[in-house]
Amino acid sequence: xxxxxxxxxxxxxxxxxxxxxxxxxxxxxxxxxxxxxxxxxxxxxxxxxxxxxxxxxxxxxxxxxxxxxxxxxxxxxxxxxxxxxxxxxxxxxxxxxxxxxxxxxxxxxxxxxxxxxxxxxxxxxxxxxxxxxxxxxxxxxxxxxxxxxxxxxxxxxxxxxxxxxxxxxxxxxxxxxxxxxxxxxxxxxxxxxxxxxxxxxxxxxxxxxxxxxxxxxxxxxxxxxxxxxxxxxxxxxxxxxxxxxxxxxxxxxxxxxxxxxxxxxxxxxxxxxxxxxxxxxxxxxxxxxxxxxxxxxxxxxxxxxxxxxxxxxxxxxxxxxxxxxxxxxxxxxxxxxxxxxxxxxxxxxxxxxxxxxxxxxxxxxxxxxxxxxxxxxxxxxxxxxxxxxxxxxxxxxxxxxxxxxxxxxxxxxxxxxxxxxxxxxxxxxxxxxxxxxxxxxxxxxxxxxxxxxxxxxxxxxxxxxxxxxxxxxxxxxxxxxxxxxxxxxxxxxxxxxxxxxxxxxxxxxxxxxx
Numbered sequence: 001x002x003x004x005x006x007x008x009x010x011x012x013x014x015x016x017x018x019x020x021x022x023x024x025x026x027x028x029x030x031x032x033x034x035x036x037x038x039x040x041x042x043x044x045x046x047x048x049x050x051x052x053x054x055x056x057x058x059x060x061x062x063x064x065x066x067x068x069x070x071x072x073x074x075x076x077x078x079x080x081x082x083x084x085x086x087x088x089x090x091x092x093x094x095x096x097x098x099x100x101x102x103x104x105x106x107x108x109x110x111x112x113x114x115x116x117x118x119x120x121x122x123x124x125x126x127x128x129x130x131x132x133x134x135x136x137x138x139x140x141x142x143x144x145x146x147x148x149x150x151x152x153x154x155x156x157x158x159x160x161x162x163x164x165x166x167x168x169x170x171x172x173x174x175x176x177x178x179x180x181x182x183x184x185x186x187x188x189x190x191x192x193x194x195x196x197x198x199x200x201x202x203x204x205x206x207x208x209x210x211x212x213x214x215x216x217x218x219x220x221x222x223x224x225x226x227x228x229x230x231x232x233x234x235x236x237x238x239x240x241x242x243x244x245x246x247x248x249x250x251x252x253x254x255x256x257x258x259x260x261x262x263x264x265x266x267x268x269x270x271x272x273x274x275x276x277x278x279x280x281x282x283x284x285x286x287x288x289x290x291x292x293x294x295x296x297x298x299x300x301x302x303x304x305x306x307x308x309x310x311x312x313x314x315x316x317x318x319x320x321x322x323x324x325x326x327x328x329x330x331x332x333x334x335x336x337x338x339x340x341x342x343x344x345x346x347x348x349x350x351x352x353x354x355x356x357x358x359x360x361x362x363x364x365x366x367x368x369x370x371x372x373x374x375x376x377x378x379x380x381x382x383x384x385x386x387x388x389x390x391x392x393x394x395x396x397x398x399x400x401x402x403x404x405x406x407x408x409x410x411x412x413x414x415x416x417x418x419x420x421x422x423x424x425x426x427x428x429x430x431x432x433x434x435x436x437x438x439x440x441x442x443x444x445x446x447x448x449x450x451x452x453x454x455x456x457x458x459x460x461x462x463x464x465x466x467x468x469x470x471x472x473x474x475x476x477x478x479x480x481x482x483x484x485x486x487x488x489x490x491x492x493x494x495x496x497x498x499x500x501x502x503x504x505x506x507x508x509x510x511x512x513x514x
Contacts (some may be wrong), residue, residue: 292442
């Protein structure tokens, strides 16, 4: 790759003697503003190279100097990526092995990297895999944008708000529109939808490139061949519909219609549904009475002595099972005074999501829908210990236990580690719910069902409520389903005994006033 000469800001550049652990240095004069591949040599030509204690390799007798000049904001960079400025003409280029890069990145996370100031990571694969292997070719790429920092390990913290790339429309449909208008139109879909469409469109474009087709102007039979290849690989008809929607966003109209509205595409999807019918759920994924029974014993009870981990899992599970809410909706709950209101007679509590939350079903009703919880009042004939399953009781204990640790108004917080008291991510909230289910099966000495998911609480809760006699319209309103068909087709499962928390579900409509 050729690099044009550029003028860099004046800065002090210090040289240092070669030492173990330094990087592979190509001395000045070997290249003129660019990197070229050297011919294959014998092993004797590698004698001047010697390993640097398992990190980088060093050329004897050469004083390496900083090969790249980063802007001042990049001096503390710890992750791999490309430089924000051009390569200095005539300067040596230092190439590191990934092992050395990892060491530098690790050191940089604790403080300033050890080595030459301004040095950067240029190679993503080993330049010299082993001492016995010969150096055949150096490959480098340049970019005007800095690459993203690579995070090591998982995180429990809630991700910072970010704007996902808006998926475009077919060329020509936005002709004459200004950039703000384009941005508004392209943001009509939810960020998660735009990300899915972007991924599907990229796969379709790769398929078209392999078949010498233009993904924007290809014919409908070509699109159907692509969909057939997905169907042959076992993709479900619902997955094919997502591909069709993504292609329709970019492809030019066919016969004055989008690809998704073309007759052949509609018939193809109808045939795919008939050939590959979606198996409807028949039985619950896990046993709700078993899990509820386990929540009445240690380590979940007594609440005043329970570890914060198990108190968090129990509270999250009970809120999920009595509300039939999505994890994203539970994640948006807040303890801010404007988002929580306790009933004056202590009969329950009303929770609202934070004002920045955008629900999946975007409508005035669902945007700021409250979650009303009534305190569980055991009646005659109720199961012994059923008051231990009251979600209001668990919520009170959880808010009290996290009051001194709280660093955010978000309801659910990290319960340990360096993120103690910080907002919890949606993924970790899902893990809490699954952990409660898995622990119940472990203490009950029952084999854990395959693929237990937090989302299954919506199916189990709604099915128990329907058996208890809760109106279907009330179930759909609580679960944020636009149509009862969604429940009957995808979420209704066979349950044969009364809902253990049916009284709480029934009392929800008569909870405290807003």
